[in-house]
Amino acid sequence: MQWSVAKAVGVILDIDAEKREAQRMRERAERDTLTGLYNKGTMEAKADHALGALMPGENAVLLMIDIDNFKQVNDFYGHLSGDVMLTEAARMLQDMFRASDILGRIGGDEFTVLLRGSGAQAIAGRKAQEVLDAFARLLPAQGGGPVFSCSVGIAQAPQDGTDYLTLYKKADAALYRAKMQGKNTYAFYTQLPLEGLGAPTQSTVGQTIDSELGTGVMRSSLAEYVFHILYQSDDVEKAIPSVLEIVGRHVGVSRVYIFEDSEDGTYCDNTFEWCNDGIVPQIDQLQHMLEGELADYYKNFNEDGIFYCRDIHALPPNQVQVLEAQGIKSMLQCVIRDDGKPRGYIGFDECRESRFWTQEQTDLLCIVAEIVSVYLLKARARTRLTHALQGAQAILDSQDAWLYVIRKGTYELLYANKKTMQDVPGAMPGEPCYRVFYRADKPCVHCPLVKLAPEGPDRVTARLYSEVLDMEVTAVGMEIPWAGGEDAYLMACEKVKTQKKK
Secondary structure: OHHHHHHHHHHHHHHHHHHHHHHHHHHHHHEOOOOOOEOHHHHHHHHHHHHHOOOOOOEEEEEEEEEOOHHHHHHHHHHHHHHHHHHHHHHHHHHHOOOOOEEEEOOOOEEEEEEEEOOHHHHHHHHHHHHHHHHHHHOOOOOOOOOOOEEEEEEEEOOOOOOHHHHHHHHHHHHHHHHHOOOOOEEEOOOOOOOOOOOOOOOOOOOOOOOOOOOOOOOHHHHHHHHHHHHHOOOHHHHHHHHHHHHHHHHOOOEEEEEEEOOOOOEEEEEEEEEOOOOOOOHHHOOOEEOOOOOOHHHHOOOOOEEEEOOHHHOOHHHHHHHHOOOOOEEEEEEEEEOOEEEEEEEEEEOOOOOOOOHHHHHHHHHHHHHHHHHHHHHHHHHHHHHHHHHHHHHHHOOOOEEEEEEOOOOEEEEEOHHHHHHOOOOOOOOEHHHHHHOOOOOOOOOHHHHOOOOOOOEEEEEEEEOOOOEEEEEEEEEEEOHHHOEEEEEEEEEOOOOOOO
8 A cells, every 4th residue: 555655656746747847848948048038939929818818997018129230239249249238138128027027039139028007008108218228238338339229119009909919010110210210219109100201121120130250350460460479489488478468458458367277187277467457466376276166167168169258147156256256257268279179268357347248359369369379389398398308318317328329321429318428538419429439430340230221120239349438338229210200220338247156
């Protein structure tokens, strides 16, 4: 009996979970993926249902809101900023209207709001003006870019229509009138007749926000200047701070910096930083940032390697904590890649205000990241190679053997370890080994290198007497590749060890 009850409860829980999942999927299908508002089809269905349920004495108003000149705004600031603007506009509208009002995104940069109730028409003009004022505050003037505003068309029920499609067309016509009046205003369909203005050739709604992206906005002269600074520099690490300052002052940001990942990818360091006047440097506090401190940070970057952040408070709490401590409000970053893998990033910080990043700024950061990464990664590779060579040199110098490399064909010395340089006078690059070690005019007939013919063994051992060392040595010779693809021989000579008598 207990088993049956448990099984029944389990079935009920499963059904409940399925219902919740179905509800979640249904809500997702009803919503615009970018803004979270109702999409065009859902807006129409819900508005029609609400209009049909109006009681005697109730009225309704449909506001159609269209962002002015959004293509120019989108082109200037770029699609990343454009999407953020649309998202913030949607959030702003949700805060301005009641939960019972119905809001939708019906096109790229167009929204509709249905207000209903006995006082809807009385407050329509005031709400429309509040919308205009709110949009004007969303994007303060910066960098000579286009201003952010909207126009609003208003249709009223029942006098302008009693169904959504009719109100939609009337609000669209009123919106057209508001645009013709100079934009950044609102118009009622009934109060502002359209005689003499003509009718729009097509609806103002339903346009997409897509615009042609181009990198030509970015000043090529600045990118060329950055390239020449790094190209002509003998020390990239000294040149990069100048590059960051030039770019930072051009963009007018608080901070420009570079983070580089460790070789094993377990931590990253702030390796370069430029700060504008009055901005506190952070580079000393941002060393050995462990992966756990900024977990999954690279997930913030899109497929183009760009991390656009207008407001850091939209990030995970652990990242917000780190960024708030630096006084950051907005960021724009671009990945530095090596063989397609992220190796760090270069970024802009804005500590004064939340900021919409323009397309020019995004393009500039990307091209600077590409230029800097080439020279920086090359310098880092050179440093790693130098360290590797120093390590190899230390190993060779620690050996109790005479080690040297000679050029194939001429027997000229290419390299000699510390012991060889100390014990053999004249062991200098370019000198033939048979003269240095054996005071001969030609290679010794017993030299193991003579036996290293093309068809011969890879390694040959011989016992030789060195006039210079005044001792018998065991010499091992082998062919090795050398710098520049040159063929060479490695010789390793040791003093012949005599066996102890028993």
